[in-house]
Amino acid sequence: MAIIRLLFTALLLLPFFLFFSSGAKPQTAADTLSRGQSLSGEQTLVSKGGSFEFGFFSPGNSHKYYVGIWYKKVSKQTVAWVANREKPVSNASASELKLSEDGGNLVLADSKNQIWSSNSTSTASNSTIAVLLDSGNLVLKDEFGSHIFWQSFDHPTNAWFPGAKLGYDKLNKVDRLLTSWRNSEDPSAGPYSVEISPNGITQLYFLVNRTRQYFTTGVWDGRIFSAIPEMRAINSTFDLVAGKNVNYFSYNVPDASSIANYMLDFTGRIIWQQWDPPTEKWVMYCSLPRDPCDVYALCGSFSSCRNYSSPSCECLQGFEPLSMEEWNLGDHTRGCARKTSLRCDGNDGFVKLSDVQLPANPESLAANSTEECESTCLNNCSCVAYAYDTECLMWNGGFLGLKKLPVGSNNDEMLGVLYLRLAASELVRPKSEKARTVALISSVAGLVLITSLVSVLIWRFWRKPAFGVPEAARGFLVPFDYKDIKRATKDFSEKLGQGSFGAVFKGILPDSTVIAVKKLEGVRQGEKQFRMEVSTIGMIHHVNLVRLLGFCSNGDRRLLVYDYIPRGSLDSCLFGSSSEILNWNQRYQVALGTARGLAYLHEKCRECIMHCDIKPENILLDMNMCPKIADFGMAKLLSHEFSRVLTSMRGTFGYLAPEWLTGSAITPKADVYSYGMMLLEIISGRRNTDRTEDGVFVYFPLWAAIKVNERDVLCILDQKLEGDANAEELSRACKIACWCIQDQETSRPTMGHVVHQLEGVLDMGMPPIPRLLQKLAADGFISTLSESTGEFYSAQV
């Protein structure tokens, strides 16, 4: 089944690649262009081993000519690099590619103007040559030397060749990233790019307009990218070079004779493909993001995306492509336009679109009924669609991200109904069409009847009673009944704790699964919104995150049902009076596991999730002392209430990053700060805000930072361990903690970096002493705070 789907997808993708079978006949078989020589018309360079060809080409039926590199041994020609992608020439025979007079540049000119130049800054010489290498790299170098002063590998377009680098090198001022083609016939830069994270994290981002991220590979762990476990099956070996000024990936294929690459196609997906000579086809092994509809804005406004049959983008009823030409070439990003414009005089109506995943970024309003929501939308001419489910969601002007879901798929939590505004005349179908529809309906009716009977049977068969865990074990969230939860928790009698967002109770399901039930306080979201958010949280699985099993939403009651984690929270193991003391190795593993869990939330989920409340109370330990982060996703779930909840939070002052106080934007680096504070507590076994026994007040994190700088880390270690710790790990952990609590978020590492540093893969310098801490301590601010319980709103700096 999987293979069939793979083949099917590969077939769908075929037209996306550029094929033109009548390849230009090479007039010269040379691989080198010297000064005084030129390429024009059908003349080409061919690399020594015959793998690549360089010259003019014209994609599809475009009659526009570009200079590029394609695979010589691939019968369906595939262009993998383009020089003048933004400026085609109209007549290849009248254009010329040659080395400039001074020998420093490769230049393309038509009969009148210079069209393109390599812009290389070289010590120009008259012995410069351009050589097409067998790796697909076109290089400019001195005939007698080996120094390359320009190469096409430094300016990739949509293909990533084996051996080429993807990433930046600040010293040599190169930033190599992949940019999609505009459409199948237009190699000019499209909206999608794949580039290495600019702030030094070793992962690749997929971006629209180089700003909005729609996918990430996850952090490189030395062997695979964490979000791409499929990589284990791919025979390419990746290599990362990371340093202060450089950060790039390259890869190789073990079998040098195989023809393979990563290609960013114009629909925003990267495809790992290999040429299969016997069948004369590119075989796709993997494409990312996995769901093509996850590519943001792939289908523009007023169109829907569906990934289960072609075509993937469709204009909604009453709309047609804004540009038919682009649409037919596979570029749907401009979306659709109304066939009949709205009159906005109260005569407009709505068409109901069922089984959809609602578009992104609605505006939400309070409304008591569908009618009320509809009339609110109708009364505002900029409202183009609404959805109602306990609250009224409206879209103004346009919308992106509408997905059509297959009915009865396991996505039913995401299913919604959208009411799309149309002009009155669009709501009435023309007569002939109506008649045809009637005929069609009657002939299909029988079939539908049978199909639905079968589906109902299948549905029943699969859909076990909602109460139990087996479904959750398969990755689905269980919608629990309130009365079942009440029974399982013996009417909420065994309280495990009181978190910032509600109390947690222990319960036992009839199948004897032990659960922890959180009674959420202050959720005012509508039912549908709540279900959507919860199902997003439910999709997050990581060994270091507490697993959400299900939820209950019953009127005002909102419950979350989690796995029960037996050993309780880290604070009791660290600071409690329990006889059992965590040894060094356990502490290090707790620190590492927590960092991995956080890195996952920050970097590997589809949307970055900030935790915002990292502290030992929110780290739970299982029987094997494996740490699991609790309470993540709350910021999402309680978006309205969240700031209120945070600002009234008690006792967590010590973990809040300075940006919470200064009111600047909160990024995942705020979690890094809290993590650093917690790491110090894990090392020292004491609360950072505690007073020292001798009564002389020294704020512990500050003191620790000073000691780290003095390279005296042993005194930071929990005295209960009596010095029994791995010295290198201790020193590493202390340094990391101090890096994490830097004042400036840009100075702090990312969680991905923290993981690598804890693993010892990545090294770091000596952390400076955080100045804000110094200042706060000098002002006596921290000492007064530590005397009280440290309520947040007393912290007005």
Ligand SMILES: *[C@@H]1O[C@H](CO)[C@@H](O)[C@H](O)[C@H]1NC(C)=O
């Ligand atoms: C292209 O240029 C060549 C040489 O200048 C000329 O002979 C030919 O007619 C031109 N073709 C077109 C379509 O203009």
Ligand SMILES: *[C@@H]1O[C@H](CO)[C@@H](O)[C@H](O)[C@H]1NC(C)=O
């Ligand atoms: C070369 O420089 C010119 C002028 O600065 C610029 O317009 C052009 O885009 C550059 N070409 C490349 C390939 O960077």
Ligand SMILES: *[C@@H]1O[C@H](CO)[C@@H](O)[C@H](O)[C@H]1NC(C)=O
């Ligand atoms: C160009 O090459 C010739 C030899 O082919 C050499 O004599 C001459 O000095 C060179 N000119 C420059 C400007 O380097």
Ligand SMILES: *[C@@H]1O[C@H](CO)[C@@H](O)[C@H](O)[C@H]1NC(C)=O
């Ligand atoms: C990308 O940029 C173009 C041009 O500025 C703009 O029209 C388009 O809406 C942007 N796309 C997204 C998804 O932001």
Ligand SMILES: *[C@@H]1O[C@H](CO)[C@@H](O)[C@H](O)[C@H]1NC(C)=O
């Ligand atoms: C990887 O290599 C193995 C053994 O060399 C081979 O069986 C397998 O087909 C290769 N996979 C791919 C995707 O090339």
Ligand SMILES: *[C@@H]1O[C@H](CO)[C@@H](O)[C@H](O)[C@H]1NC(C)=O
């Ligand atoms: C379509 O999307 C769903 C949900 O994201 C996913 O499970 C499924 O694998 C996708 N199908 C294809 C053919 O990509």
Ligand SMILES: *[C@@H]1O[C@H](CO)[C@@H](O)[C@H](O)[C@H]1NC(C)=O
């Ligand atoms: C909804 O109903 C409540 C009580 O029935 C009323 O107080 C409130 O004003 C209504 N809301 C709107 C937006 O009409």
Ligand SMILES: *[C@@H]1O[C@H](CO)[C@@H](O)[C@H](O)[C@H]1NC(C)=O
């Ligand atoms: C219509 O809705 C938009 C977006 O919410 C709002 O800015 C605008 O003021 C509204 N217009 C009217 C007439 O209410």
